[in-house]
Amino acid sequence: MIQHPTQDAGFGVYVHWPFCLSKCPYCDFNSHVRAGGIDESRFLEAFRREIGHAGEMTPGRTVSSIFLGGGTPSLMQPATVAGILDAIATTWSVARTAEVTLEANPTSVEAERFRGYRAAGVNRVSLGVQALDDGDLRKLGRLHSVDEALAAVDVAAKYFGRFSFDLIYARPDQTPKAWRAELGRALSRAAEHLSLYQLTIEPDTWFARLHAAGRLTIPDPEAARVLYDLTQEVCDKAGLPAYEISNHARPGAESRHNLVYWRYGEYVGVGPGAHGRVMTAKGRTATATERSPEDWLARVERHGHGLVEQTLLTREEAGDEFLLMGLRLREGIEPARYRTISGRTLDHERIAELMGDGLIAHRVGARLAVTPAGFPVLDAVVADLAA
Template identity: 50%
Template sequence: MARALYIHWPFCLAKCPYCDFNSHVRDSVDFSAWQQALLADLRHEAEAAGGEPLDSVFFGGGTPSLMPPALVGALLDEAERLWGFAEGIEITLEGNPSSVEAANYAALAAAGINRASLGLQALDDRALRFLGRLHDAREGLMALEVAQQHFARVSFDLIYALPGQSIKQWEQQLGQALGYGTGHLSLYQLTIEPGTKFATMVRQGDFKPLDEDASADLFTLTREMTAAAGLPAYEISNHARPGEESRHNLTYWRYQDYAGIGPGAHGRRGGMATVRHKKPENWLAAVADNGNGLSEECALAVPEQASEAMLMGLRLDEGIDLAALSARFGLAPNMLCDPDKLAFYIAQGLAWQSGARTGISGEGMLLLDGLLGELVPKGLVSA
């Protein structure tokens, strides 16, 4: 059953214009009520998905660094009581790099957090203003320094391929980022997501996204620089020193079971998909009425599980083990991956095969979405 636990904290101080995550701005939050509700949701999920000690816990959002450390500690204490913690468990908390939140880092570390993931997003003030961030570059770097003092492992995010961004500008910024010595970086190209403020701005002609060729050049540079610095890509947007990969996110990408609680959280357990109510008030009401925040709980057909496993696993530099997935789902390898198209893309240098393992090459990662649509048979994807 579940070896990983995701806890969603939905609140932010402001909604970033690029963000399509389940995040909400509220004038006030009743922390006592939220603690009681999150503990109830946690207990429900442990009853359904317990049985093995947890390898990882991840507080995501929203902005979990806005949570009172006492609330974080209470949730971790209860999770350990319900599941047990594996030796060396990874416990990550996402946060914005503001001075207010950095002031909580010592208390969060004392509560049990041992890995921090900071949303720096950019290292210069102009880009931060464009991205709608509340911190400036100086404040962000100070928060990073504080995080490195208190947590055994630290990662931070940057967004690149901004409008008008040149290779030279990104090379300078990425070189600066690599110089801070963290063992993990999440480096995302700016994507204009439907329903975001940026989508409206692009539609209105307020700015023009960077073109695909320029974005591809930045992606290639990113992989070259991170590999040279000893933090190669292990997933399309994530880079780490060997051994410092996000254990929690690998659970998703390797299609292993995980429990998800809190507003909008998803989970996978024993072939079941779980989804929580997204709106905070609706989730609270569901917990009050039913003892959990579930909005949906359904069994996934085997082909659908296999499709998800393929689509997630091919994001990874390690690729997937076709023989293992074939045995797991009782489906022939050619039902999981089109052999003729795989051979074609291997010849094109966009995919690779080594023994039982199959994956997308660095060049192929530029075309990942299209390749997934080609390699994973349509009947499997639509099942």
């Protein structure tokens, strides 16, 4: 097996199920609505073939985490999920302690289906709750109500030892008082993990068109910063501090799959529009598959995979990615690992200047980490260090 500096960060498998019941107006993910139904058996066979091809690219690895994302993976039948997980287990060795996460929307949560996912091998779910306010749920294009969302959380807690759910803040007209109350309600139901994302206007979304037309207003940067600071304060007090900019967990309950990304491990991407980062004999390689579900399916059936991109990263590009991902984490990065990956040494003068500004600090074991004051300007900090 190839020895490389990302090995200790884990090896993950990401599987993308690209279908949803409806397209949310803020979403720029590769998700699609198909009113005519989905031929799951045909897609399952394609997933099996692409997983096999990915295994040929990454022989000898041990899978530490699996993430079924989307789209809405909880629209899949449990038998389809079981087939995908079986294909992964026959392609690589899967660690006994592997985390296996499935994303779900509250509208697709059924106790019987969740029981089936658990039997298939899923041991963690992530629920797309997004808001605990019925009016805002409608504005966000969500199909569920607050009561349905909380019922879904209860079902998740019953069948899975580990679960998380998402909320979006900095929504139109949202006040700090309302967000504090909503966040408190969420924390009362969150056993170990919450993902809390600030609403941003993404290009080519319905929200982008409304925003450009002056029909949608979100909090300005100063107001959004107040909500961000409030989020940190409330979650810290509740025992779910941020271990990453948008993710909060009790110590030891962090998303292991996402840590593979942020610690710059290796991961394969399977399914329409999935991205990966794998080590080959030549070096770290970025992969991407065809985005269109039907075109991806045809490619896999014709070639055995849906890859449309396999780009060998330069050491400088890999180093930049390592900084961009690793500095999102509260634990920070090891400068020595940056040197191993990039072939460069971080500039000590820039480090000293950023420390002087209170934006970065040293952590245990010579790690370099962004401070709470630096997180809101993370992109600028990373750009300065990478220059």
